[in-house]
Amino acid sequence: MAETRTRASHYLLLWLLLAPAVLWLFGLIVLPHVDLALLSFRERTGPGEYALGLEQYRTFFAEPLYWDVFVRTALISLIATALTLLLAFPIAWTIAKLTRGRLSALLFAVCLIPFWVSETVRTLGWMILLRETGVLPGLLVSLGLTEAPIEMLYHDATILVGLVYTSLLFMVVPLYGSLESLDDSLIEAAYDLGGNGWTVLRTVVIPHALPGITAGCIVVFMLTLGNYLTASLLGGKNSLWFTEQIYTQFITRFNWEQGAAFGFLLLALSSAMVWLGLRLSGQKFSDVMSRT
C-alpha cells in the first residue's frame, strides 16, 4: 500500500517536473503544426469557402520558381554546412588537443563572444563591412586593388559567409566534445604503427569523431535551412531563400494556405536530409543527439 503511494507520488513529481516542457512543446510546437497542416490542405473554392485538397502542393511543383528556390536553399545550406565543418574542425582540434586549461577556455570564450550580440546586430555588422560604401570595399580602393568600390552584399557568397559565421559555434561544440574524448595514445599508436597525418585523420580521428561531426552537421544544416535573417539581410530582396518565400506568402500575400504548405515542404526536406545524413554516416539518431 505504502509502496504504491510512493510510486504514485513519484509519477506525479515526474509529470510536474515535465509539465513546463510538455506544455511548451504542445502549445507552441504541436498545436501550431497541426493547425498549419490543416491549413496547407485547404483550397479556396469561393469567397469564404474552403475545401480539402492538394492545391497548395500542386502549385509548388507546378511553379518552377518555388521548386528552384527550394533546391537552391538546400544546396546553399549543404555548402554552408560543409564549409562550417571544414572551418570548425581545426578550431575544435586546437581547443581539444593542442591547448590546455585556461588557454582552451579562452579560445572557447572567443568562439562564444559573437553570440552575446543579437543576430540582427551581428548581421548588420557584416553589412557595414561589405556594403558598397562600407569598410572592406573602401579598403580595397585605398590599397589600389580596385578602381571603384565593389558592392559585396547581395551575392550568394555573401550569404554563405554570413551563414557559416552564424553556425560556427554550433559545429565547434559537438566537434570539441567528440575530439576531447579521443585518447591521445590512439593517435600516437597510429603514428607508431606507421601512419601519417592524413591516414591517422582518416582512420582514427574521423571515425572516432563521426557522431560529433554528424551532430554538428545536422544542427548547422537545420539552422541554415531555416535561417531567415542572414539570408534576407545579406542576400537582399532577391536572395531567393525559401524561408523568404514562406514569409512572403504569409505576410505579403496573406496566402496562409500556401505558406503553410511551404513550411511543411521545408520540414520534410530537413527531415529527409537528416535521415540521409544519418544513413550515409552510419550513425544512430539517439547516439548523435546525445552528442549535441
Added chain:
Amino acid sequence: MAETLDKDLEAKALRKRFGSHTAVDALSFSVKRGSFFSILGPSGCGKTTLLRMIAGFIEPDSGDLDIGGRSMRGVPPNRRPVNMVFQQLALFPMMSVGENVGYGLARRGVPRAERDRKAEAMLERVGLPGSSRKRVDELSGGQRQRVAIARSLVLEPTLLLLDEPLGALDLKLRERMKIELKQLQAAFGTTFVYITHDQSEALVLSDQVAVMNNGRFEQVGTPQQLYYSPETPFVAGFVGANNRIDGRVSAIHGDCVEVTTAEGWTVRAQRHGAVAAGDAATAFVRPEVAVLGRSLDELALPAEAPVHQGIVESLLFDGANSAVLLRESRTHAEFRVALPQTGRFADLKVDETVIFSFAPERAVCFADAARHG
C-alpha cells in the same frame, strides 16, 4: 662491426630536460639483440621519457640513439623500426581485432588479402585464432594485451617497447600475463624493452634490468645481480624487500663493518665500496636472510654469530611470502623477518619475544656518501 651488429639499441649520452628538471641525464647503454631488457624505476624517474625518446615521440636534447645500428636522429616515430605497446594498450575501438593487427601493414601498403592472412596468422601465434572479426570490446583484458602485442609484432620491429602494459590488469591476470609475455618474447626472439615500476615484473621477465633513478641508471645487471649484489643503496632499497638500518660505522673488521644506529643497536654487514670508521652508513638485510628462533639452541648458530632479540609487532601472513615484523627489544628498531615454510612459527603471537640472527656476509652496507656519488 660484429659488436654493433649484436646490439639492437644503443644510447649514447642521451639527455632530455624539461625546464629546469633533467628527466634523462646523459644516459649511455646498449641492449643485446633478442634480449628482454627492463627499465625499472619509481614514477618520475625518467623511464617514460626515455621510452618515448626511443619510440620517437620526444626528441632528445643531446646524445644519439642507434636502433639496429642506424642513428635515429630526426627519424619520426612512423619511420622507426620500433613499435610500442601502450600503457592503456590503445587498441583502435573503431576497428575489428583483425583490422587492428593489420593496421600497420595497411600503412605499409600491403594488399588486403595478404594483410588479412598475416593478421590471422599473427593472432594464431599469440593464441587468439579466429578472433579477427571480433570487436575490441568483446575481448578480455588479457586478450586485448595479446592483440596489442600482435599488432606490433606483425610489423617485425627491431625493438618492441612496452610501457607498463600490465599496470591496468588485476593481480591474478597480471601474474599470468607475466609468464605469457616471457614466453612470447622467447618464441618471437624480438628484443623487448620494457618499462615498469613493479620490481617483481622486472625480475621475473628480464634478461637484463636497469634500475633508474633521477634520470640515471643506478645499476644495470641480471635480476640475480640486482637482488644479491646491489651496487647502490637505492638499488638495495628498491629491488626486493629489504630491512634498512641507518647508523654510523662503529668498527671495521676487514670487509665486515659494524653499523650502530642512533639508538645504539649494532648490526654487522659486508661493506660495499669505501667505508671508514665514523662514517654515516646504511646497512641492508633481506628478510629471508635472517633466521628466527625462540631459543639459542634452536638456532644452532656458529659461536661468533651476532644474535638479536625482538618483540613481535605484527604477523604478515601471505602464504609463501609470510613475514613477521619485529621490534628490536632495546632500541625498538623495526625489522622484518621472512617466516620459514615449515609452519614452525604458525603459532607465533604478537608481543612474543623471539631471537633472530643473520650472517653479516649476506647483509650489505654502504657509506651514505655513496648515495650521492
